[in-house]
Amino acid sequence: MSTKTTRDHIVKCADQLFYQQGYEHTSFADIANIVQISRGNFYHHFKTKDEILEAVIDVRLAKTRKMLTEWENQSDQPAERIRSFIQLMITNKIAIKNYGCPVGTLCAELAKLNHASQAEANKLFTLFRIWLRKQFTLLGCKENAEALAMHLLARSQGVATLANAFHDEKFIKQEVTQMCDWLDSFTSHATENQTH
């Protein structure tokens, strides 16, 4: 493998382990074992678990930015774009049931550890927050776009936490339907406001 590919491979394995078993519980050795390269080669890329975490967060940020741009490109309707955000819970329902939300659980863990990368990880939430706020603004709700964005983000987080605790995939579907209904009633209300 090229140096870049090896580095990407380490980050990918670490990302998965941090998500599935937690950051604190995953040791530097756990990652090295799974990557299956020599210690020398491994240390060439990363000296500490903290460095790996930084790289994992960077990759997640880049992937999130890409996904948000794709959702924007897929539709010029802000309601449709918000629906893409809601539907992500369905796409990821098995992982959510097993490990919760990758953003929420990482931020919660780093907050408890009072970890130096806490602010970087929170940027993942901020990306969604700003993007949702933008869509709600485009939808015609300039004044409460921020509150609506945070409300929807919170609802998705709560669903992930309970689906994980109760190991309940159906609950995700049930709440996704409700979030879509909420969005529908909301957009029809916005349309009414625009009409009147």
Added chain:
Amino acid sequence: MSTKTTRDHIVKCADQLFYQQGYEHTSFADIANIVQISRGNFYHHFKTKDEILEAVIDVRLAKTRKMLTEWENQSDQPAERIRSFIQLMITNKIAIKNYGCPVGTLCAELAKLNHASQAEANKLFTLFRIWLRKQFTLLGCKENAEALAMHLLARSQGVATLANAFHDEKFIKQEVTQMCDWLDSFTSHATENQTH
């Protein structure tokens, strides 16, 4: 201190450490250091961190049962009782801002660790779930009492996760107002249904 008092003291200190810095990150030694008793005395009560966790969960379950009974005794109106649940977020807002929800973060962590006490910890959620379902049933919504209970539980969890990530106390207040409005509109609807 008596044997019982010493044990209670250990459990109390451990509960706080698990909540504030996470279960995995808290070592057996961390707890012993904070409790400030001899190792011999400490080991007399607990041999492993897992045993301490079991005791912590037992205490939390007992406290939660007591709190739910108190809310029931404080009012015979199910809506008022549900309001007590919602208002708990205001009472605990500083701790939530700093460390998230004690139930949600513990369950999420134990799920990742695939810990043997996972099911016991989830009983904390189940206590709230059954209690809320009972109140919604008393409110006249037999058919969707379960969905309403889970919905409210999820919303409170989501609020805790984001308030913690963004270190935002105001967001808790904002969402608590919305949850109360939701409950109000819901109860007025229930009253209408009863009237018609």
